Amino acid sequence: MEPTYFLGVFWLIVQVIAVVYDVLVLDSLKNVSTAWQNTALTQRYWMNGVMGAFVLSFMVTIGLAVVSIFLFLK
8 A cells, every 4th residue: 555655645746846836937927917917806816816726736635645544544
C-alpha cells in the first residue's frame, strides 16, 4: 500500500505547485491589462475565480489525501 501513499503526497505537491502557478500567471496578466485593473467588477470575478480554483483544488487534494491515508493504514 506504500505506492498509494506516495501517490497522495506527489498529488499534494503537484496541486500546490499548480495553484501557485495559476495565481502568479493570473496576477501578472491582471497587472498587464489596464481594463482589468480599472474594472471593479472584473477584479471581483478574478478573485472569485482564483478562490474557486483554490478551494476546488484544496478539496480534491484533501479528498485524495484522506483516501490515500485510509488505504495506507489498511
